[in-house]
Amino acid sequence: MHKQVVFPEFLGESEIAVVIIIPSLQQELGDLFERFYAGDEIDYRFTWDLVVTNTAEYLVVLEIDWDEGEGLLVAFSPEMWEFINLIAQKQNLVLVGDWGALEEGAALALAEGGEYRPYALLIRDAHSGLDKLYDHVKELAAANQEVPELARLQLILEGAGSRPLTYH
Numbered sequence: 001m002h003k004q005v006v007f008p009e010f011l012g013e014s015e016i017a018v019v020i021i022i023p024s025l026q027q028e029l030g031d032l033f034e035r036f037y038a039g040d041e042i043d044y045r046f047t048w049d050l051v052v053t054n055t056a057e058y059l060v061v062l063e064i065d066w067d068e069g070e071g072l073l074v075a076f077s078p079e080m081w082e083f084i085n086l087i088a089q090k091q092n093l094v095l096v097g098d099w100g101a102l103e104e105g106a107a108l109a110l111a112e113g114g115e116y117r118p119y120a121l122l123i124r125d126a127h128s129g130l131d132k133l134y135d136h137v138k139e140l141a142a143a144n145q146e147v148p149e150l151a152r153l154q155l156i157l158e159g160a161g162s163r164p165l166t167y168h
Helices: 024-028 030-037 082-090 099-103 105-111 130-143 148-157
Strands: 004-006 010-013 018-021 044-052 058-066 070-076 092-096 120-124
Touching: 004 024, 010 082, 018 082, 024 030, 044 130, 058 148, 082 092, 082 130, 082 148, 130 148
Parallel strands: 004 070, 018 092
Antiparallel strands: 010 018, 044 058, 058 070, 092 120
């Protein structure tokens, strides 16, 4: 089972959700979005995890699965971790695969007489599972006190992190 690993190009927030722009989603998940537009019901599952790369960098990963073997891994580097606390607060996450959705928006598509079909995936209750991630990080931080990234992530997951800034 091979999953696409993607890094956000932009992280921001709206009134009700954290917005993540990943331009490759438009190409990589085009078939999935076409199924959405056709009215197919697609069940998805997601989990949060911490992984260590072969260069000893810690990444928080949001794994999203649907159908048989299809899925996506959204990787958050340490510079992006502050947004995890915001995801817990907002509870909704929107993955957007098209910069045009932010730049032009629905108004332009509708003005041109078209139907607005954004390349976007809404994940409700995106905070679900962060408690398990916290328990895992807390265990690792206790066993690896010499790793400051783990202590920092533990603080962020406890809600002690500072208010995030927009990341480009």
